[in-house]
Amino acid sequence: MNYLDEFKKFISSHHLSTGIRLSLGAVVPSLIFQHYGILGDLIAFPLGTLLIGSTDNPGPYHRRRNALIIAIITCFSVACITGLLRHIHFMVFAEIIIFGMFFSLAGVYGNRINSIGLISLLVFVFNIDDHLSGEMVLRTASIFALGGIWYFFLFMVLEKLLPYKLIQQLLGENFIELGKLLFIKARYYFAKPDYDDLFGRLVHEQVLLRENHENLREILFKTREFVTESTNTSRTLMLMFLDSIDLFERILNSQQNYENLHKAFDHSQVLRLFGTYITWLAAEIQQIGIAVQSGFPSRPKHDLDEAFNKCQSVFERMRAEQMTHDNIEDYMMLRQILNSLQDITERVKKLHLATTYDVSLSADYKPNVSVENFIPKQEYHPRILLDNLSLKSSHFRHAVRVTLALLIGYTASLFFDLGHGYWILLTIVTIMKPAFSITKQRNLYRIGGTMLGVVSGFLILYFIKDGTALFGLMMIAMILAYTFLKTNYFIASTSITLYVILSLNFLNPHHITDVLQDRALDTLIGSIIAYLVSSYVLPVWEHSQINQYISEALVANRQYFDIVAARFTGKVLDINELKIHRKNAIIALANLSDNFEKMLSEPKRQQHNMEEYHQFVATSHMLTSYIASLSTYAQTIGYEQFSFEFELMIRQIDRQFTAVLDVLDGKISGNLEIAREALPQNQKLLALLATRKKEIKELGVEKSAQSPARKMLSDLRTINGLFELISTITIDEIKILQKIRTTKV
Incomplete structure (x- = not known):
């Protein structure tokens, strides 16, 4: 798109509207409080608005509403408990273990609950010393909750005014x-x-x-x-x-053999x-x-x-001038x-x-x-949490890593005079994610963004003294921070650092130099702790999970293939069931692709069989694409008179799918006979193709174009070709998985 379109896209995106909603929701009350000279006493109010608002992920109205209510109650409780016990160090350690494990494990219930767990940990971090509330713990927790209630009110009003936005x-x-x-x-x-x-x-x-x-x-x-x-x-x-x-699906099934296309x-x-x-x-x-x-x-x-x-006329002219009985398949x-x-x-x-x-x-x-059948399923039964209390669970391992990192960070803040020591814990909580690749990326973005934000903040405060201009820059930084928080963490981290520095300058301008130093140092310490713990404490490497994603992709593709292919044996196609299997296949493919992408960001020592896994992901994409192409024909035509020939091909491909899964599960080793078997030829189609070539050779392209067999041949040749491609791909996947197993052995 051109720059104007990019600007329009950004202005109308839900990310920007989220950034504006959160920023104005926090700043407008702050301006009112500042006008009456009470902002310093009520600073927890805008903080509550920002943190509670951050849990408002896209979703149905009732789920967003319920999540906000749960977040307000949970964060109020955490703020009270933390504030009342923060001077008893052994209790703080106990809180870190309990809160760190519980709120990190909340991720087993999906992204919405995970967001509430993350924000609850942030509230714990903000209240771990007395910089926010002093001795007025309950009062500050109540003000924080009121800030969350204020955001809840904004949410309700906007939902009524703009229900479809x-x-x-x-x-x-x-x-x-x-x-x-x-x-x-x-x-x-x-x-x-x-x-x-x-x-x-x-x-x-x-x-x-x-x-x-x-x-x-x-x-x-x-x-x-x-x-x-x-x-x-x-x-x-x-x-x-x-x-x-x-x-x-139509874009997906437009996959071609592009190398052959360019040769032709x-x-x-x-x-x-x-x-x-x-x-x-x-x-x-x-x-x-x-x-x-x-x-x-x-x-x-x-x-x-x-x-x-124009495209069609060029094609027809080329076909009339250059198509022969030898290159007819290229033109098909x-x-x-x-x-x-x-x-x-x-x-x-x-x-x-x-x-x-x-x-x-x-x-x-x-x-x-x-x-x-199309709604994402998410259960909230307690047994799900209990089932994940095991080192086999990646969520449990993540919770252990977060808890240990917080313990190390808190200990460091006790033994060293770090000024804003809670920023160390803040960095750890926001950086650490279950996947090492995401933690690594956010770590780099956090360090780079913080340093850039500190330098920018220093230069802005050095050269600009006008309060209105500084306030305008703070607002821009704030909006950018919450606009890019979930899409570009580097910009978000830079903007958060900048608006925090500018806002602290308004509240306490005499100590801004110390704030700049503390922000940079604490972020660096927290990043180092997060990286080391993520790398060496119960890490979950993507290669240990890829077989599960491969299996899910194979099963989903097989089910998708079976319902599509059944149409060519004379069975009635259930469109609703087709769409369900299509959805499952696409989701499984995306999960496999996402897993492989994360593998690329992991340490080289953990990147096993990368070439083979890359080949498998590529073949999986082609397989889903070819099945999607086949489904296009299944929804419009059947050609039942060819059902016997197609049924032989379908049985062969199903046996190949079974063989791929067997190799993955380790049930079959060595060479498989199925991988050597050629797909049964469609004799009726070969006879039809021979007849068509003869017509072209004897009558020429123009006269033979009127033949009633032309359209049927074009469709059947494509359908038959798709079955052949699907068979070839499954055989390739057998060989790839055999090679991986041989390498591991």
């Missing part, structure tokens, strides 16, 4: 990320594509889309207005979301033309995303009909790309219209999905 923002971001995905796919059509780089970018983008889809599903399918009490707006938003899932057509301009048109489609999808976020109708940036017709591949582009074009045009919220577009729409 969050879903519009998330849905808009979904389309923007889809556009980015299509931009990446377009690069495959230009000269000399970097396949490894493009694959890495595709993997990352699909992980982001998976997270976005989970948030959207939870909101849409758990919110009554979208399911039972539908309005035109809610129906349109639901329609656009489901269309976006179908569009994602690099001498012409057709691939470059297709690539350019795909970038136009990507820009249109992102334009739709910006429109959905902002709530205004989108306007097409290009004439898609004219552009597509090109035809399928053109068909895919036509489908995406029609979907984009439909989505442009949907942004107008025209009643006629959604009047007759009814979701044909089983809602319960």
Whole structure:
């Protein structure tokens, strides 16, 4: 996108609205308190607003509401307990063990509860010395809770005034990320594509889309207005979301053998033309995303009909002039790309219209999905917590690491005069995550961001003396901090450091030099402790979990394949069940990709069989893509007269899936006969293809184009080719896993 579009995307995003909501929610009361000269006594109020507000993750209204209430009660209790016992050092150590373990283990109940646990630990850290409340513990805890209640009031009011705003923002971001995905796919059509780089970018983008889809599903399918009490707006938003899932599948199933494509057509301009048109489609999808976020109708940036017709006319001219009976299959591949582009074009045009919220577009729409099967499941039974009280649990190991790091950090603050010693614990709590790769990244961002924030704060205070200007810069830093807190931790860390320094300068300007030194030193100490504990205390390396993700991806892909393939044996296709298996396959694929990405950030000594795992992740992406392509045909055609031939192929592929899982589980070692068996040939298709080639050779391309067998042959050749590709991929996965097992042995 151009810079104007990037600016529009940022302005209308839910991240910025969150940053503004939190910042104004904290600053407006602070200005009122400052006016009456009581801000110093009520500083816990804006702190409560910021911390409680930070637990407000996207989701259904009732879950957000309940989470805020639980956060207020929990944080008030922690503040009271910590404040009353903070002068008894052995009790503080006990609190660190109890709170550190319990609130870190809360992550077993999902991100929302994990956020409450994190904020509760931060409240514990803020109250661990008397800088905040002095001797008025209960009074300060109550003021803190009132700050949280103030945010809760803002939340309730905004939800009533703008009930659809969050879903519009998330849905808009979904389309923007889809556009980015299509931009990446377009690069495959230009000269000399970097396949490894493009694959890495595709993997990352699909992980982001998976997270976005989970948030959207939870909101849409758990919110009554979208399911039972539908309005035109809610129906349109639901329609656009489901269309976006179908569009994602269409983009996913447009996977081609790009190396063969370039060998066949690099001498012409057709691939470059297709690539350019795909970038136009990507820009249109992102334009739709910006429109959905902002709530205004989108306007097409290009004439898609004219552009597509140009692509089609170039293809038809090339086919008429250059296609022979020898290269007919290359042109079939090109035809399928053109068909895919036509489908995406029609979907984009439909989505442009949907942004107008025209009643006629959604009047007759009814979701044909089983809602319960699409809602992310999260149980809150106590047994889940008890089941994780084991060193086999990655959550338990993380809780032990956090607790030990806090104990070390607190001990260091007792034995050394560090001024703001609680900042050490603050750094530890915010940096440490269950995955080493994320902890490492946040560690670097925290150190770099803090140092940059300290230097920036020093320069700003040195050169700028005007209070209004300093206040304006503090507000900007504050908004940026909470805007980028969950998307770019480096910017967030820099901004948090800057606004903390500027705010402390307003409260106590005579000690700002000490604050600058303490902030830098305490952050560095906390970062070192967090890194060492994460590296050497019960670490959970990603390679120890990858087999589980591989197994889940294989099972999900097999189930997806079986329901799609059954259509070609004459069985009726259940669209609802198809969508469920498609969702499961995409989620499993994204989880596997995310696991592999984290492996890349771990120490080299923990990166085992990286080349083979990279190959497996790549083949898994291709496998899901080919099954998705097959599902497109399963939903429109059947060709039951070929069911016997297809059934033989399906049985063979199912045996290959079984073999892959057996190798993964260690049930089979050595070479497998199944990996040598060729897929049964479709004799009827071969006869049809021979007839078509004969027609072209005898009648020429133009006259033979009228043959009724042409369309059938094109479809069947593609379907048969997809079965062959799926078989080839599963055999490749058998060989990859065999190689991994051999290396481990």
